[in-house]
Amino acid sequence: DAGVIQSPRHEVTEMGQEVTLRCKPISGHDYLFWYRQTMMRGLELLIYFNNNVPIDDSGMPEDRFSAKMPNASFSTLKIQPSEPRDSAVYFCASSPGGARNTEAFFGQGTRLTVV
Amino acid sequence: SQKIEQNSEALNIQEGKTATLTCNYTNYSPAYLQWYRQDPGRGPVFLLLIRENEKEKRKERLKVTFDTTLKQSLFHITASQPADSATYLCALSKTGTGRRALTFGSGTRLQVQP
Numbered sequence: 242d243a244g245v246i247q248s249p250r251h252e253v254t255e256m257g258q259e260v261t262l263r264c265k266p267i268s269g270h271d272y273l274f275w276y277r278q279t280m281m282r283g284l285e286l287l288i289y290f291n292n293n294v295p296i297d298d299s300g301m302p303e304d305r306f307s308a309k310m311p312n313a314s315f316s317t318l319k320i321q322p323s324e325p326r327d328s329a330v331y332f333c334a335s336s337p338g339g340a341r342n343t344e345a346f347f348g349q350g351t352r353l354t355v356v
Numbered sequence: 357s358q359k360i361e362q363n364s365e366a367l368n369i370q371e372g373k374t375a376t377l378t379c380n381y382t383n384y385s386p387a388y389l390q391w392y393r394q395d396p397g398r399g400p401v402f403l404l405l406i407r408e409n410e411k412e413k414r415k416e417r418l419k420v421t422f423d424t425t426l427k428q429s430l431f432h433i434t435a436s437q438p439a440d441s442a443t444y445l446c447a448l449s450k451t452g453t454g455r456r457a458l459t460f461g462s463g464t465r466l467q468v469q470p
Contacts, residue, residue: 286458286459289457344390344402345390345402
């Protein structure tokens with residue numbers, strides 16, 4: 242398996258524009274997580290899904306952020322409109338189902354810069 | 357409020373020595389605790405998991421301890437090598453609903469000098 246695949250790897254956009262980040266989890270994994278990492282705040286959980294259903298979106302900073310998982314092999318995180326403070330590295334991770342296999346497998350991340 | 361603390365200062369050690377990293381937490385009752393390694397420009401990579409009813413876990417040169425009374429985990433790398441240089445993150449599960457979600461500490465950067 243190629244692991245968790247994120248695209249794009251880098252994104253530079255202007256303030257006010259819509260940004261869409263994409264993620265393909267590892268096949269067969271039941272859980273998908275979106276994290277954001279900054280120097281100031283570290284790695285923060287934004288939202289996670291179980292079997293394509295959002296379970297906890299309490300980390301989504303505000304209504305400008307939305308995430309979808311239309312099927313088991315694809316998820317998007319959208320920011321509309323984007324702001325400079327959204328600049329960060331966004332990671333997608335997936336995890337197998339079951340009570341014992343709880344480790345998360347991370348993608349390479351998308352470095353977002355909003356100017 | 358819930359808090360996870362890792363030493364924010366970098367840890368510098370000589371090759372061959374044992375590196376010990378600390379993770380302290382407050383206002384958590386985690387079902388398990390995990391350690392990850394992160395290299396610059398990469399996503400975190402899972403290393404070890406230890407459950408609330410376990411005291412110690414080992415994997416090759418790595419050892420993790422978990423003291424739920426002290427609310428602390430120690431992560432040891434024995435016979436350290438320059439290739440072990442990276443940032444190490446501890447992560448705790450929530451309890452109850454949403455326990456699959458991990459909350460990460462800010463990480464400790466380890467530098468192993470040859």
